[in-house]
Each structure stands twice: as structure tokens, then as C-alpha cells.
Amino acid sequence: MKKTRRVPLSIPLLLWCLLTIVISHAGQAAPPVEPASAGGKAPKTAPASVSAVEYSQKGADTCIKCHDVDSEYPVFDIFKTKHAMKADSRTPFAGLQCEACHGPGVKGMASMEEAQKAGSHVGKVRPGEKRPPILNFGVKSDEPVETQNRMCLQCHEDDNHIAWWGSAHEKGEVACANCHTIHTAHDPVLDKVTQPEVCYKCHLKERAEFFKPSNHPVRFGQMDCSDCHASHGTGTSTLLIRPTLNETCYTCHADKRGPFLWEHPPASEDCTLCHTPHGSIHPALLTKRPPLLCQQCHSQIGHPSVAFTTQGLPNANPSGFLLAGSCMNCHSQVHGSNHPSGVKLMR
Ligand code: HEC
Ligand code: HEC
Ligand code: HEC
Ligand code: HEC
Ligand code: HEC
Ligand code: HEC
Ligand code: HEC
Ligand code: HEC
Ligand code: HEC
Ligand code: HEC
Structure with missing residues (x-):
């Protein structure tokens, strides 16, 4: 009217x-x-x-x-x-x-x-x-996300939120209130056990990954997404808490950091050349099973690559070097070796 x-x-x-x-x-x-x-x-x-x-x-x-x-x-x-x-x-x-x-x-x-x-x-x-x-805020709001977020940022635009601008979530038009629940004594996204469900509202693929047989124990409340990701943005496109992927992994797996006497170049370069960060159907979060994993980079020629082969190493007998631990039966130090004679990553 x-x-x-x-x-x-x-x-x-x-x-x-x-x-x-x-x-x-x-x-x-x-x-x-x-x-x-x-x-x-x-x-x-x-x-x-x-x-x-x-x-x-x-x-x-x-x-x-x-x-x-x-x-x-x-x-x-x-x-x-x-x-x-x-x-x-x-x-x-x-x-x-x-x-x-x-x-x-x-x-x-x-x-x-x-x-x-x-x-x-x-x-x-x-x-x-x-x-x-x-x-109003979040899913029930009909206001642009930017208008909503501005209300929060008038107080929260401090050191912790500087990276927000240009981050995947800011660009993806995610509202503060899509993750944070304000009218509650315990905001679920700030709690290790309940946080993943908040993220899974949008990240369904990741939910499926964490349910795979080999996984980082997020499902059991021992870890949450915040252990690796900074939701408000960082220097990395995938919102990692450290400037590089490997640095992020080293925060917990310090033993893999090296420096090693004998480095295995892919390990010091990028853990995800062999591992998936969330979950895998292969053991130890591997992207593929050895020997295939290794043979993406290493030639099969002149070295046993198939179980039950006599080809390759001298005295190799058909007992299957590649069963069980596969290539790691012998090359057990796949992340690098500090043994004086560990050049072939075998000790
Ligand atoms: C005279 C009663 C009355 C007062 C006073 C009132 N509200 Fe409401 N409010 C309502 C009703 C009724 C609704 C449900 C809206 C509808 O169904 O149209 C509502 C809805 C809302 C909503 C949902 C968004 C929307 O617009 O529907 C928010 C947020 C809200 N109120 C916040 C506030 C705040 C903050 C104040 C104080 C500044 C306030 N209300 C004062 C009656 C009131
Ligand atoms: C008027 C200023 C102001 C506004 C507006 C405001 N906040 Fe806050 N917020 C604060 C202060 C102050 C704290 C307490 C900080 C502390 O204790 O260090 C806080 C704490 C928080 C916390 C941490 C709670 C905890 O238990 O640790 C979250 C999450 C948060 N605010 C989100 C939001 C969101 C989302 C909005 C917008 C919907 C918002 N805030 C709007 C001032 C504000
Ligand atoms: C993608 C989900 C997500 C979005 C979007 C989000 N947050 Fe957060 N927020 C978190 C998580 C998770 C934490 C817990 C600490 C961490 O992981 O960095 C947190 C922590 C906080 C805290 C308390 C700790 C701190 O950093 O001071 C405040 C305040 C806060 N958020 C405000 C906001 C505001 C304001 C916005 C919108 C500009 C926002 N958040 C958007 C997930 C989110
Ligand atoms: C720190 C920011 C903040 C303050 C202060 C705040 N609210 Fe809210 N309010 C929100 C957010 C964010 C939502 C969206 C849902 C949620 O996160 O819980 C919301 C949702 C609501 C709703 C629900 C509307 C719906 O969709 O049904 C009502 C009603 C409401 N607030 C009223 C109030 C009243 C009344 C007060 C004061 C007593 C108040 N709010 C103080 C941030 C705030
Ligand atoms: C409301 C939906 C929503 C929620 C809730 C949400 N996200 Fe996101 N997230 C997005 C969108 C949209 C993007 C932008 C990139 C895209 O389209 O995938 C994104 C991007 C990301 C990225 C970067 C992906 C990339 O490809 O660069 C990470 C990491 C991420 N989110 C983690 C989280 C975590 C951790 C939480 C929970 C604390 C969370 N998200 C909650 C919607 C959401
Ligand atoms: C152990 C560390 C770790 C944990 C815990 C973790 N992530 Fe990630 N996540 C990563 C890494 C590392 C990447 C980047 C992978 C890459 O660049 O190949 C990533 C990538 C992503 C992406 C982008 C995927 C894509 O395809 O671009 C999203 C979205 C994401 N994570 C969401 C989540 C959510 C949601 C959680 C919690 C339920 C979570 N992550 C827990 C390490 C982790
Ligand atoms: C916040 C600590 C944390 C961070 C960061 C972290 N991890 Fe883990 N990681 C764990 C925990 C806890 C386990 C489970 C150990 C167990 O079950 O004994 C684990 C297990 C693993 C496993 C063995 C899984 C298995 O089934 O044997 C691999 C591989 C792994 N992490 C790789 C990575 C990679 C790659 C990164 C970086 C993208 C990373 N982790 C970052 C805590 C972390
Ligand atoms: C060249 C492939 C490759 C790369 C790159 C790699 N890993 Fe692994 N990783 C493996 C294999 C294969 C296993 C399984 C070892 C076994 O079953 O004996 C493994 C096992 C693990 C385990 C569980 C067993 C253990 O030794 O604690 C962790 C944790 C782990 N890797 C972390 C990392 C981290 C962190 C990085 C990056 C710094 C990384 N890996 C890079 C191949 C790789
Ligand atoms: C992403 C590629 C890549 C993958 C996957 C990979 N490696 Fe390597 N590996 C390398 C590179 C590069 C070198 C260094 C070669 C050089 O120095 O000539 C190397 C070196 C080695 C060496 C020492 C070779 C030498 O001449 O001293 C062994 C042994 C080895 N890798 C075993 C493995 C095993 C076992 C796997 C599987 C678990 C594997 N590698 C997976 C890239 C890879
Ligand atoms: C039975 C133990 C054994 C198994 C299983 C094994 N290797 Fe080896 N590997 C060796 C030995 C011994 C050498 C050193 C040969 C030499 O110095 O001439 C070697 C050397 C290598 C080298 C260095 C290049 C070379 O030819 O000297 C690479 C790369 C390598 N292996 C990769 C693999 C991969 C990939 C697999 C799995 C398909 C694998 N190995 C399985 C024992 C094994």
C-alpha cells in the first residue's frame, strides 16, 4: 500500500x-x-x-x-x-x-x-x-551475505580475520552464520566433536572421504577440520593452517620432516604425491597401492614389479617379493633414511 x-x-x-x-x-x-x-x-x-x-x-x-x-x-x-x-x-x-x-x-x-x-x-x-x-542471518536470511557479515566484522575484523577477505569462504559467499550459531551456549563449530557436521552441510565429498576405511580420525572426535584448515582464510587456496602442505603435516608428523641423509624427493616435496589427506580405500591413506604407487615414477624395467617374477634382481625367486609390504618389503624407509647405507631407502 x-x-x-x-x-x-x-x-x-x-x-x-x-x-x-x-x-x-x-x-x-x-x-x-x-x-x-x-x-x-x-x-x-x-x-x-x-x-x-x-x-x-x-x-x-x-x-x-x-x-x-x-x-x-x-x-x-x-x-x-x-x-x-x-x-x-x-x-x-x-x-x-x-x-x-x-x-x-x-x-x-x-x-x-x-x-x-x-x-x-x-x-x-x-x-x-x-x-x-x-x-536475519544464515540460511533463513534474505539479505546479501556481505550485509550480514559486515554486522559481525564491525567487531571481528581483527588479526584473526584479516585473511578473510579473498579467502575461499568469503569469495564463495559463505556467511559467518552459516558456520557459527550465535543463540546457543555452545557453538557447535567451536567444538572438536561437533565441528565436522557443520562443515559437512556443504562439504559432502569430504564427509564421504572421512568414512573410508583408512582415515584421519576425525570421525572419532580425535581431530577436527581446524587441525589442518583455517576456516577464516590463509595464504593457501585450500585454507591450510601452515604456508605449505608439508608444513601442515609436520605439525603432527614431525618425524617425517627430515632433513634426511638420504631424502626421497617426493616426500620432502609433497605428501599428497602418495597420501590423501582425508581418507582412502587403501591402507595408510595412500592414493594407490604399491607397487602401482611407486611405479607411477619408477620404471618396472630391470626390477621386480610383479609378484612371482624371476626377472630383474639376481637370485630373485618366485616367492613374491611384492606380497604383503610390496616394494616396502625392502625399501622400508620410503620417507627418507638417516642410515649411512640407506641410499636405497632400505634401512
Ligand atoms: C511486537 C513484537 C516484536 C518485537 C518488539 C520484536 N519482534 Fe522480532 N519478530 C516478531 C515476530 C512476530 C516475528 C516473526 C516474523 C513474522 O512472522 O512476520 C519476528 C521475527 C524476528 C526475526 C526473524 C527475521 C524476520 O524479520 O522475520 C528476528 C531476527 C527478530 N524478530 C529480531 C528482533 C529483534 C532484534 C528485536 C528487538 C530490536 C525484535 N525482534 C523485536 C515480533 C517482535
Ligand atoms: C558489538 C561487537 C560484536 C558483534 C557485532 C559481534 N561480535 Fe562476536 N564477539 C564480540 C566479542 C567482544 C567477543 C568476545 C571475544 C573474546 O572473548 O575474546 C565475541 C566472540 C565471538 C565468538 C567466539 C565465541 C566463543 O565462545 O569463543 C564468535 C564465534 C563470534 N563472536 C562470532 C560473531 C558473529 C558470527 C557475529 C555476527 C553475527 C558477531 N560475532 C558479532 C563482539 C561482537
Ligand atoms: C567455514 C566456517 C566458518 C566461517 C564461514 C566463519 N567462521 Fe569463525 N570460526 C570457524 C571455526 C572452525 C573457528 C574455530 C577456530 C579456527 O578453526 O580457526 C572459528 C572461530 C571464530 C572466532 C573465535 C576465535 C577467533 O578467531 O577469534 C570468531 C570471533 C569468529 N570465528 C568469527 C567469525 C566471523 C566474524 C565470521 C564471518 C566474517 C566467521 N567467523 C566465519 C569457522 C567459521
Ligand atoms: C552476536 C550477534 C547477535 C546478537 C547480539 C543477537 N543475535 Fe539474534 N541472531 C544472530 C544470528 C547469527 C542468528 C541466526 C541464527 C543463529 O545463528 O542462531 C540470529 C537469529 C535470531 C532470531 C531467529 C530468527 C529466525 O530465523 O527464526 C531471532 C528471533 C533473534 N535472533 C533475536 C534476537 C534477540 C531478541 C536478541 C537480543 C536478546 C538477539 N537476537 C541478539 C545474531 C545475534
Ligand atoms: C555454507 C556452506 C559451507 C560451509 C558450512 C563450509 N564451507 Fe567450506 N567452502 C564453501 C564454499 C562455497 C567454498 C568455496 C570453494 C568451493 O566452491 O568449493 C568452500 C571452500 C572450502 C575450502 C577450500 C576448498 C578449495 O577448493 O579451495 C576448504 C578447505 C573448506 N571450505 C573447509 C571448510 C571447513 C573446515 C568448514 C567447517 C569449519 C567449512 N568449509 C564449512 C562452503 C562451505
Ligand atoms: C590432516 C589434515 C586435514 C584434515 C583433518 C582435514 N583436511 Fe581438508 N584438506 C587437507 C589438505 C592437505 C588438503 C589439500 C589437498 C590438496 O591440495 O591436494 C585439503 C583439502 C580440502 C578441501 C578442498 C578439496 C578439493 O577437492 O579442493 C576441502 C573442501 C576440505 N579439505 C575440507 C575439509 C573438511 C570439511 C574437514 C573436516 C571434516 C577437513 N578438510 C579436514 C588436510 C586436511
Ligand atoms: C593434527 C595432527 C595431524 C596432522 C596435522 C596430520 N596428521 Fe596424519 N595422523 C594424525 C593422527 C592422530 C593419525 C592416526 C594415528 C594412529 O591412528 O595411530 C594420523 C595418521 C596418518 C597416517 C597413517 C594412516 C594409517 O591408516 O596408518 C598418514 C599416512 C598420515 N597421517 C598422513 C598425514 C598427512 C599427509 C598430513 C598432512 C596433509 C597429516 N597426516 C597431517 C594426526 C595428524
Ligand atoms: C613416495 C610416496 C610417499 C610419500 C611422498 C609420503 N609417504 Fe607417507 N607413506 C608412504 C607409504 C608407502 C606408507 C606405508 C608404509 C608401510 O606400510 O610400511 C606411508 C606411511 C605413512 C605414515 C604411517 C606410518 C608411519 O610411518 O608413521 C605416515 C604418518 C606418513 N606416511 C606420513 C607422511 C607424510 C607426513 C608425508 C609428507 C612429508 C608422507 N608420508 C609422504 C608413502 C609415502
Ligand atoms: C612422485 C614420484 C615418486 C614416487 C611416487 C615414488 N618415488 Fe621413489 N624416487 C623418486 C625420485 C624423483 C627419486 C630420486 C631419483 C634419483 O635421485 O635419481 C626417487 C628415489 C627412490 C629410491 C632411491 C633410488 C636411488 O637411485 O637411490 C628408491 C629406493 C625409491 N625411490 C623407492 C620408491 C618406492 C618404494 C616408492 C613407492 C612407495 C616410490 N619410490 C615412489 C620419485 C618417486
Ligand atoms: C626384494 C627386495 C626388493 C623389492 C621387493 C624391491 N626392491 Fe627396489 N631395490 C632392491 C635392491 C637390493 C636395490 C639395489 C639394487 C642395486 O643397487 O643395484 C633396489 C633398487 C631400487 C631402486 C634404485 C634404482 C636401481 O635400480 O638401483 C629403485 C627406484 C627401486 N629399487 C624401486 C623399487 C620399487 C618401485 C619396488 C616395488 C615395485 C621395489 N624397488 C621393490 C630391492 C628390492
């Missing part, structure tokens, strides 16, 4: 006066859980795109009149989180409270006239009329 009625000049003026008073009192919002401690503190960190006049007068109290304990969505669990630590002046609840994230009760209005026309999410709604929306 469009109203074309002219607004007399005095009304905006009057509103302006009223709202100026509102701002100067907004900080005195009665805090919903631990009264008094936030008293007198002026609201802070209003995003530049909206003018502060649109924030509701009583902070969270305005919202929880309707979003109360009985409401379907568990709004109240946020009071058990770091965001609700009013003693910490950086937190939402020390400032604009709910609206620090959800924006003003009137959504994204550039001017007061617009706001007036649109009505307010926190206000009364006439029967049959739709309540004006307020910024």
Missing part, C-alpha cells in the same frame, strides 16, 4: 527532536539479565550505513517483550555466551545489545521518512499487516 500523502514539515522536525532524546537515553536500556552494569553507557558501533536514530530505546528489553522464553526460537541462550558479557565493553550487550547484530528495529532505512513509511519491526502491527522485517 502506497501512501502519497504529503508529510507536513513539522512532523519530521518533531520526530527529530524526539529521537534525539531517544539516543541520549538509549544507553540506559534496562539490561535483561544482570541489571545495572550497562547503565549510562552510550550505544556504540552503529554501522555507517544506518543512522543511529533507528535503534530501539530499551535495547534487548524491547525485543524480549515478544521474543520471550516461550518463543519457538531459543533467543535466550545468547545470555550464556561471551557476547552477553556486559562487563566486557567490546561485546554487543555492553552496547546496542540485540541490535548490535540485527541492526536497528527499522531495517536499513536511509532516511527517517523511509523509516516512517516502512514502519518498525518492534512496533505495533495492524491486523492483516505484515510485520516489517529485521536483519
